[in-house]
Amino acid sequence: DSGVTQTPKHLITATGQRVTLRCSPRSGDLSVYWYQQSLDQGLQFLIQYYNGEERAKGNILERFSAQQFPDLHSELNLSSLELGDSALYFCASSVSSSNQPQHFGDGTRLSIL
Amino acid sequence: GQQLNQSPQSMFIQEGEDVSMNCTSSSIFNTWLWYKQDPGEGPVLLIALYKAGELTSNGRLTAQFGITRKDSFLNISASIPSDVGIYFCAGRMDSNYQLIWGAGTKLIIKP
Numbered sequence: 001d002s003g004v005t006q007t008p009k010h011l012i013t014a015t016g017q018r019v020t021l022r023c024s025p026r027s028g029d030l031s032v033y034w035y036q037q038s039l040d041q042g043l044q045f046l047i048q049y050y051n052g053e054e055r056a057k058g059n060i061l062e063r064f065s066a067q068q069f070p071d072l073h074s075e076l077n078l079s080s081l082e083l084g085d086s087a088l089y090f091c092a093s094s095v096s097s098s099n100q101p102q103h104f105g106d107g108t109r110l111s112i113l
Numbered sequence: 114g115q116q117l118n119q120s121p122q123s124m125f126i127q128e129g130e131d132v133s134m135n136c137t138s139s140s141i142f143n144t145w146l147w148y149k150q151d152p153g154e155g156p157v158l159l160i161a162l163y164k165a166g167e168l169t170s171n172g173r174l175t176a177q178f179g180i181t182r183k184d185s186f187l188n189i190s191a192s193i194p195s196d197v198g199i200y201f202c203a204g205r206m207d208s209n210y211q212l213i214w215g216a217g218t219k220l221i222i223k224p
Contacts, residue, residue, distance in 0.1 A: 002155065042216040043156070043201065056211055090155050101146050102212065104155030 003027065004105035006091050012111045018079040021108045025072055025093030031055070032074040033102055034066055035090040043090070049074055050096070078110070086112045119202050119215030127223050132189040134218040136202035144205040145185035146212070147176050151198045159200075160187070189220075197222050 003026035011019055025032050034046040036059075045058035049068035060066075063081075068074040078085060088109050092102035119136045126132060136145070144163055148156035160169050162178035162185060169176055173190045185204070189196055202215040 002157070004155075043214050045211070045214070048211075058211075092155075101158050101161050103158065104148075106155045107153075109153075 002103040002105060004091060004093050004103055006089075006105035006108050008108060009106070010109045010111070012113060013081060014113050015081055015083060017081050018077065019081065019110065021076040021078070021089050021091075021110075023074045023076070023091030023093075023105060025074070025091075026103055029093035029095055029103075030072065031094045031096060031100075031102075032068055032072070033092040033094075034060075034074070034076050035092065037088040037090060037107075039087070046076070081112050083112050086110055117202060117204060117213050117215040119218055121218060122216070123219040123221065125221050125223055126192055128192060128194060130192055132192055132196070132220060133186065134200060134202075135184060135186045136204065136215045137184040138204060138213075139183070140206050141182040142185075142204040143182070143207050145176070145178050146203045147174075147185070147187050148201045148203065149198050150201065150217075156201055192220075192222060194222055196220060 005024040007022045030051045033048045035043045037043050046060040047066050048056040052068050063079050066076045088107045090104050090107045092104045094100040094102045117136050146161050147159045150156040160171050160176040165182045166180050167178040176187045199217045199219050201217045203212045
């Protein structure tokens with residue numbers, strides 16, 4: 001158990017809809033990262049928050065947004081969903097932004113019908 | 114953007130065989146991390162390396178931080194069925210604290 005909690009585990013919705021994925025980082029971790037993993041693909045970095053502020057952006061679509069709350073949990077919002085958004089979405093956390101390994105949750109599997 | 118070349122892409126091996134995989138970069142890294150991902154789960158950190166030449170073991174797994182700081186290697190000795198999965202390398206450059214990820218090595222053990 002990595003200590004990173006993601007909910008829900010599975011999400012099935014339709015094109016055009018909007019969903020929110022939630023992540024609780026490990027106790028004491030200030031940084032949260034979001035990744036997308038399509039079927040049999042590698043990890044695509046989406047966005048990072050550190051102590052409530054956006055720290056880095058990767059290949060995140062404009063239809064996607066995220067935030068980190070004062071209690072350090074984070075939410076990833078995906079809107080105007082398309083079939084190609086079907087993927088595993090992982091959250092990871094680390095103590096800080098610098099030279100620390102990231103620890104991953106078990107992901108949310110999003111299926112767009 | 115910066116890429117990590119991870120090879121091989123996949124490996125078919127017999128149980129009991131040793132496994133080697135590596136990651137290379139065109140830039141100098143100050144950190145190398147190796148993760149394993151089981152199907153339907155999140156990646157799990159196996160080994161973290163922070164110094165050039167560092168050799169670190171975790172059970173049957175051994176990883177090395179290359180002397181040139183541009184590569185890293187992961188070896189698995191005497192593979193067993195539960196070693197099946199995807200192994201990812203990730204690294205961090207001096208100039209940018211963001212992790213850069215390899216595309217993964219899929220390990221399959223032949224029955």
